Amino acid sequence: MSKKTYDLTDKAIRRYALHLREQERAPATVQKYVQDLTALWDWLAGRPLTKAALIEWKESLSASRAPATVNSMLAAVNGFFRFMGWKGIAVKLLKIQKALFCDERRELTxxxxxxxxxxxxxxxxxxxxxxxxxxxxxxxxxxxxxxxxxxxxxxxxxxxxxxxxxxxxxxxxxxxxxxxxxxxxxxxxxxxxxxxxxxxxxxxxxxxxxxxxxxxxxxxxxxxxxxxxxxxxxxxxxxxxxxxxxxxxxxxxxxxxxxxxxxxxxxxxxxxxxxxxxxxxxx
The missing domain is CATH 1.10.443.10 (Intergrase catalytic core)
Structure with a gap:
């Protein structure tokens, strides 16, 4: 596994948010991506960003959040990595089996x-x-x-x-x-x-x-x-x-x-x- 480190900063997150707005992404989408990146930044708590650290973050998310939520957060940070030109650090999304039926507890009749x-x-x-x-x-x-x-x-x-x-x-x-x-x-x-x-x-x-x-x-x-x-x-x-x-x-x-x-x-x-x-x- 690559031990290359990357510097995730508040300034870089703001640059990405500006890029998303220039791409005419919806305000709610920009806000979510910033929140997801900030969540990673807070979790790192000053530690350098590495592939190993990112996998550890993914595992911690998987233990406390729904798979779909985890994947949406991973997609946000992977998009940021592409914007920054950081290769080899993106992580795979969780595999989710396609639901055959919806949850009746959430289906509005x-x-x-x-x-x-x-x-x-x-x-x-x-x-x-x-x-x-x-x-x-x-x-x-x-x-x-x-x-x-x-x-x-x-x-x-x-x-x-x-x-x-x-x-x-x-x-x-x-x-x-x-x-x-x-x-x-x-x-x-x-x-x-x-x-x-x-x-x-x-x-x-x-x-x-x-x-x-x-x-x-x-x-x-x-x-x-x-x-x-x-x-x-x-x-x-x-x-x-x-x-x-x-x-x-x-x-x-x-x-x-x-x-x-x-x-x-x-x-x-x-x-x-x-x-x-x-x-x-x-x-």
């Missing part, structure tokens, strides 16, 4: 989604009710809500620009009618539909917090309640109707259908019911 929307309406949070319905009815990322504008509601389509890619997202007629009524109440004639009291677009933390507050009254497990799960529900519902993975990948803005497959994985309970309907037991 259509009925649970309906209860969340109803709970938001009952507490008078019309904005949250419409935010959830907008994400779930279009499949957009929560970070893409800012592209749902007054103009998009008028034309019935939103032009999304994210991760260096552009795509058109269509708004269903019923959603447009609800949003038009909301805009009339808010007296908005331009700009993003969903904003804070100061007029800034809603961010992930605003929506996450408000959704979690609905869990008890909606009788939905908190582990299932987060904005991205609405996007997953859209994907599963669309795929159950169309069975067109490539088309769904385009709608979701995925570069690879392998990512889209993750969104369409069904629960073991669904598979069990499918087996029962096959009626292949004769005696």
């Amino acid at each position: 259509r009925a649970e989604y309906a209860r969340l929307v109803s709970a938001a309406q009952k507490v008078g949070n019309e904005r949250l009710s419409l935010v959830m319905q907008t994400i779930c009815a279009t499949g957009i990322r929560v970070s893409e809500l800012r592209f749902i504008t007054v103009e998009a509601v008028t034309t019935g389509r939103a032009e999304i620009c994210n991760k260096g890619k552009r795509r058109t997202v269509f708004l269903p007629g019923r959603l447009r009618r609800l949003l038009r009524k909301y805009l009339q109440k808010q007296k908005k004639t331009a700009g993003a539909v969903f904003t804070t009291r100061t007029g800034r677009p809603l961010d992930r933390s605003n929506i996450w917090r408000d959704m979690k507050a609905l869990c008890e009254s909606a009788d939905v497990e908190p582990s299932k309640v987060f904005p991205h799960n609405l996007r997953h529900l859209f994907a599963r519902t669309y795929y159950s109707l169309e069975k067109d993975l490539s088309r769904l990948a385009d709608i979701l803005g995925h570069s690879s259908v392998n990512t889209t497959r993750i969104y369409t994985v069904e629960s073991g309970g669904v598979h069990q019911r499918q087996l029962e309907r096959m009626e292949l037991i004769i005696t």
Whole structure:
């Protein structure tokens, strides 16, 4: 094993963050990469960075974090190494067996989604009710809500620009009618539909917090309640109707259908019911 050492510094991490921003990476992505690199820097505690030390860090992460989390952190530091031109230090990602079924404890059902929307309406949070319905009815990322504008509601389509890619997202007629009524109440004639009291677009933390507050009254497990799960529900519902993975990948803005497959994985309970309907037991 190579004993070559490298100097991981705060200055180098800042340079990499600047590079990522210049590559037009999403702000949340830049922040995560910086956090992952800082975690490695803190763990080293002044020691030089070597391949052996990196493998030790990987093992310590594996003992306390989920494999997918470990791999996302390793991918972040490997990307940094490529940027720095440091060869021979990158480590392999953990091998993760493909999950045949999703975890039912985290799968948001259509009925649970309906209860969340109803709970938001009952507490008078019309904005949250419409935010959830907008994400779930279009499949957009929560970070893409800012592209749902007054103009998009008028034309019935939103032009999304994210991760260096552009795509058109269509708004269903019923959603447009609800949003038009909301805009009339808010007296908005331009700009993003969903904003804070100061007029800034809603961010992930605003929506996450408000959704979690609905869990008890909606009788939905908190582990299932987060904005991205609405996007997953859209994907599963669309795929159950169309069975067109490539088309769904385009709608979701995925570069690879392998990512889209993750969104369409069904629960073991669904598979069990499918087996029962096959009626292949004769005696």
